[in-house]
Amino acid sequence: MKKYFYPLIDNPYRPKDIHQAIKVLKSSKITSGPITLEFQNKFSKKIKTNHSLLVNSGSSANLLAMQCLINPYRKKRLKQGDEILIPSLCWSTSLWPIIQSGLKPKFVDVEIQTLNLDLNDLRKKISKKTKGIMLVHVLGNCTNMDELMKIIKKFNLILIEDTCESLGTTYKKKYLGTFGEFSSFSFYSSHQISSGEGGMICCKYEEDFEIIKSLRAHGWSRGLKNEKIIAKNNKQLDKRFIFYNSGFNLRSTDIAASIGLSQFKDLDKFIKARTTNRKLILEIFKNKDKVNNSYNIIKENKNVNPSWFGLPILISKHLERDKIVSNLEKKGVETRPIISGNFLKQPSIKKYKLNKNQKMKNAEYINRKGFFIGLPTKPLGKNKVRKLAKIFEQSI
Numbered sequence: 309m310k311k312y313f314y315p316l317i318d319n320p321y322r323p324k325d326i327h328q329a330i331k332v333l334k335s336s337k338i339t340s341g342p343i344t345l346e347f348q349n350k351f352s353k354k355i356k357t358n359h360s361l362l363v364n365s366g367s368s369a370n371l372l373a374m375q376c377l378i379n380p381y382r383k384k385r386l387k388q389g390d391e392i393l394i395p396s397l398c399w400s401t402s403l404w405p406i407i408q409s410g411l412k413p414k415f416v417d418v419e420i421q422t423l424n425l426d427l428n429d430l431r432k433k434i435s436k437k438t439k440g441i442m443l444v445h446v447l448g449n450c451t452n453m454d455e456l457m458k459i460i461k462k463f464n465l466i467l468i469e470d471t472c473e474s475l476g477t478t479y480k481k482k483y484l485g486t487f488g489e490f491s492s493f494s495f496y497s498s499h500q501i502s503s504g505e506g507g508m509i510c511c512k513y514e515e516d517f518e519i520i521k522s523l524r525a526h527g528w529s530r531g532l533k534n535e536k537i538i539a540k541n542n543k544q545l546d547k548r549f550i551f552y553n554s555g556f557n558l559r560s561t562d563i564a565a566s567i568g569l570s571q572f573k574d575l576d577k578f579i580k581a582r583t584t585n586r587k588l589i590l591e592i593f594k595n596k597d598k599v600n601n602s603y604n605i606i607k608e609n610k611n612v613n614p615s616w617f618g619l620p621i622l623i624s625k626h627l628e629r630d631k632i633v634s635n636l637e638k639k640g641v642e643t644r645p646i647i648s649g650n651f652l653k654q655p656s657i658k659k660y661k662l663n664k665n666q667k668m669k670n671a672e673y674i675n676r677k678g679f680f681i682g683l684p685t686k687p688l689g690k691n692k693v694r695k696l697a698k699i700f701e702q703s704i
Contacts, residue, residue, distance in 0.1 A: 313640030314696055316618070316682035320502045321567065328566035343562040347569040348508070354572070355483040357491070357510040359517035362565055363524060366472035366494025366507035367401035368558040370442075373468050373490035373509060374405040376519045377440070381553060383515065386411060386466075390439040395425045396671040398444045398651050402470045406442060407660070414438070415652060417668045422609045423620060423646060423678075424451040426670060430459065440466035445474035445484050446647060447680065448500075448616040449608055453479040453487055468492075472507070473647075475500040476579045476615030485510055495568050498682075500582075500615055501575055503568030506560050519553065527555025579615045582683040586616055592693045599700050602627060618680040620646050622673075627704065629677050635703035636681075641696065643679045650675035 332338055344362050352360040363369050377386045388410040394403060396415045406413045417429040423446040430441075441460070443451075460467050467488030471477075475493050477484045485491035495506035511517050518532055525531070529538040529552040539547035571578075593599050606620040623629055633643050648654065650671040657663050 312642040313699075314642065314681065314692075316642045316644060317498045318684055318686065320497055320571075320685070322570075325567045325570040328570045329563050332562045332566045338561055338563050340559045340565070341562045343569060344560060344565040347565045347572065350569065351508055351572065352510070354575070355485055355510070357483075357486050358512050359514065360508050360510045361517070361520055361524060362560045362568075363507050363509055363558045364560050364564075365401075365505055365558075366470075366492050366496070367399075367405075368524075368556075369472075369492030369494075369507045369509035370401055370468075370470060371405040371408065371556070372520050372523055372558065373492060373511075374409040374411065375523055375554075375556075376490070376511075376516050377466065378409050378411070379519050379523070379553065381515075381519050386439050389437070391435060391437040392440045392442050392468075393430060393433055393438060394442040395444050396650055396652050396666075396668040397423060397446065397647055397674060398442075399470070399472070399647055400651070400654070400656070402442055402444050403651065407662075411439075412437070413442075413662065415666055415668060417670050418446075418674065419451070420622070420670045420673055421606070422449055422451065423447065423606055423674065424449055424609065425456070427451060427455050427459065430456075434459075434463055434465075438463065438465065440468060442468050442470060443488065444470045444647070445477065447606075447618055447620050448474050448477050448614040449606065450474065450477060450479055450484055450612055452609065452611075453482075453484075454611075457487060466490075472499065473617040474615060476575050478613045480611050481613070489513065489516065495564075495571075498617075500578060500617065501568060501571035503560070503564040503571070506564045506568055522553040523555050524558045525555065526557055527551045527553040575615075578685045581685045581687065582616045583614075585683050585688045586619060588688055588690065588693050589619060589696065592690070592697050593700070596697050596701055598704060599697055602704050603700060616683050618682050620678065620680040622677045623679075625677070629679065632703050633679055636699065639699045639703060641681060641699055641703075643681055646674055646678040646680055649678075 348360045397418045417426045469488045469491035471485035472494035491510045493508040495503040529550040604622045608614040
């Protein structure tokens, strides 16, 4: 792999994280167990959500949320063809669980200044068929949650928060991932904390939590609140192997849980470090007129205390994004699109006939003009940031 002067992320794993994983390995009890439960409990307590369940990825968390919404054990289940609104600036597995669950996605544009859902466009897209919103909190920022929740209440919509990029962000001191009925988090290596692979699904209601627990593990009755009642009603079956629901195998392991928990304990330190590094970059960049006039670094929305995932940037209208990104990469600065750009441009959208000539003006602008660079959790130092600023200047 290419070695970058300024990579998207350095090795996120500290000796103490690896030590926790080794302890689990030495115990020979490596599947989902007591450390998974501890991680789930501490996660719920920290972000103040009712129920948390560790899974093998944030993508699986999104899948479980959508599958729960259509499950026959849910009292208010969604039906085939019900609409779910989703921002056009999204990740593939924010979208595909909607389709995989027999529901219909409807795309909504985003705001250029925040990269998040455009509430004006959202209002226009709501129809009688609209039942929910898959909200994507982008790179540690979010939309106006007060206004969004008014819309949710007015139209009686279900909110699913894809918080995979925004663990630790608060809106008016309330954590993202606690506004909706469901939320997903990712612990992939580039995220605010990491367990290698892994994620968390959170939900507000116990009914949904019980469904999700079963869906996560084969549809088993094992570990459910009413496990004994299910066994009593199915005496012809071995009570250890009763399949109460449809299901997947989306469990994680205590190895991943031990690493994730170790990092989660230092989440606030990581957030502080990324914020400090961001402030240093902004401070040095603003003193270079050419850089300041050519790059617009996205700021947090009003009332948001962000847990930054990276440093999202939009280049000036007269500049060519691909040329600048190519120059940055050649000079040792690793870049990537903002999420995946305007997802309506992806070939899978055409293959599954999901576009229907929809125009997403702002998402398309971000697609053509936007990219982001990393924000490490280790102190950058002024000399490194000065060199970074010089590379940005030379890449114009």
